[in-house]
Amino acid sequence: MNQQTTSMSPENASGRLLNFHIFRYDPQQKGDKPRTEVYQLRETPGMTIFIALNQIRQQQDPSLQFDFVCRAGICGSCAMVINGLPTLACRTLTSKFKQGDITLMPLPGFELIGDLSVDTGKFMRELAERLKLWLHPHHHEIDVHSIEAPMAPEQAAALYELERCVECGVCVSACATKQMRETFVGAVGMMKIARFELDSRDGRTAEDFYHVIGNQDGVFGCMTLLGCQDNCPKDLPHMQQIAYLRRKMAATIL
Amino acid sequence: MNRKTHRVKWSGLLDLTQSISGILLAIFLWVHLCLVASILLGAEAMQWVAKTMELSFLSADGHGYPWVVTVMAVLIGVLILLHVLVALHKLPLTLKQQRALNKQMHVIPHEDTKLWRWQAITGVIVLLAAPVHLWLVGAAPETIGPYGSADRIWNQGGWLLYVPLLLAVELHAAVGIYRVVLKWGLAGDDMTRIQLRKAKSIASAIFILVGLASLVAFMPHAS
Incomplete structure (x- = not known):
């Protein structure tokens, strides 16, 4: 040997x-x-x-x-x-x-x-612009003298868990819903929305997020085929995260 | 005033409606099968169940009101229609979508996606067969019982409808409940998902066996 x-x-x-x-x-x-x-x-x-x-x-x-x-x-x-x-x-x-x-x-x-090379970057950029995947602070005026609000360690850890996404595109490819519906945001989009939804520094409300993903291209178009959950190379909790967003978005109806 | 109509959250409402109507239909289906399975205990048992379902205990002569069954058939029909109208949004209806699905299944043959495809196929079978069944019993509710049903199933060729309907609906309902649980996050981690998947397969198998046994049990009563 x-x-x-x-x-x-x-x-x-x-x-x-x-x-x-x-x-x-x-x-x-x-x-x-x-x-x-x-x-x-x-x-x-x-x-x-x-x-x-x-x-x-x-x-x-x-x-x-x-x-x-x-x-x-x-x-x-x-x-x-x-x-x-x-x-x-x-x-x-x-x-x-x-x-x-x-x-x-x-x-x-x-x-x-x-051959084996695909343009995931273009998709990810378009998605980020469409879903506005960046922090929207509570206040628009920035005061450099004000002290940043502290974040609970548990919340920081939860955010970090979702930040582990490497945007490889596997969840998008593994999703038959996405293949059938080109405009569907896929697990990566919802994961990132969930990340900002959890972030106490983000000023957007559930109502604001509903406007972005509360449709059939977003969380209500997801058919829970779970290709994302079963294939994510970073083992991100897509199933739980999408279910969380679905409950959150459905709750805005009531 | 205008603001209110503008704010109806259709996507969310439709998704909720699909899940809730699906759960109600699955509960009805399983209760229905248990009631029909009373034929396994003999003709008298089934007769008693059929009469009780016609609310015989409320009528003076003990015969009950067969039209209650017709009302139930209509209600279930409406529930099915609602479920279908909402679920249609999810089905691949265009050639482009069907090609995309086939290609996807070829490149990435993912198990739960295959399961969903079976759910869609069985859903279409139920959509075609269930209205016929509802019409048959809804139009002649007084014939439901050990002898009338046996006649319908075995002398009038009803089994040709009931066997595929039974297989399709029991698969469809169990997979549907499995998906609803995962969809809304009612189950926890992946371990529960594996158990859930097993439970749904067992539920399908048991209900199909009970259903087939009940159909066979009607045979001696067909004159």
Whole structure:
């Protein structure tokens, strides 16, 4: 078992052979058609999909497009559909797939840049502008001399829990409601609304939030299919959060 | 004055209506099945249940008022209509939406989404079959009983309607209640969700078995 000494070159490695079935399509290239290409790679200890993709690009096909920045599950760039599950490539070990066949698809529901790379940034920005996802303080005049109101540690912790979202787009891709209804805000939108709703520094009332998400593109359009809850790579409590907002928004009717 | 009409919160009202009408229909369904299952205890038991449901204890001659059943059928029909009108907002009705759903299920075959698709399919089956059932019993409430019902089910081919209706409605109702609980956050963490899912499957299985057994139990009474 001297797997420690495996080198980067596939010939010298002792691991099993992995077959990567990768979606390929470059919308920028005229005449290009969507297809699946197969790449073979020797598995090395601790190999993630992210490491494998980099090796494929380095050694086999420099034209392969995919996104990554941090390789540690923090930047949210490398989300893709891995064997039918949308998740982060950098946090998915190849050893998880006993068959050795790994199919990679770009996240559905986003503008395709090429191959496995999608434009989540554009979607997130539009969402933030549409839902006004920033703090709306109680008072508009800013007095730099006034002392900031303290926040209870419990509330700070609750906010921090929701702040862990890395905007990877998995919840949007995993949501069949979103795929059927393009204008649906998805779990990420509701998570961020819930974050400001919980924030004591935010001056918006339940009534104000109703105007933003109290519709069928928002919380009342959610059909509780739970793709968001089951796939979020950061394990955010989407189900509870959306239910909380639903109760909160429904309560404004009474 | 104008402000008031403008402020009706339709989206919220519709979502609430869907959940509440669904819960009421599910409760009715399960109680209804328990009452029908009285045939498993014999003809007299079912006869007694049928008469009691016609409020025989309020009439002097003990025959009751069969029209009470017709009124119930109409009320349930209205409740179903309400539930359908609201739930329709959620169904993929256009070709574009159906294609999007199919593609999604192909790329990301997620379990609870599959469950929802079954809920939608069974919902359409119930939508088609339930009005026929309501019409059959609502138009002839006096025939409900061990012999009249047996005749309807086994001599007039009623089972062709009742078997698919039973299967569809028992799946639809259990999945629906499961979803309502999660939707409004009435259950806690993921562990409860797994238990809830199990409970809903067991509920479907038991009610389908009881329903099928009841249909079979009517057979000897069909002359």
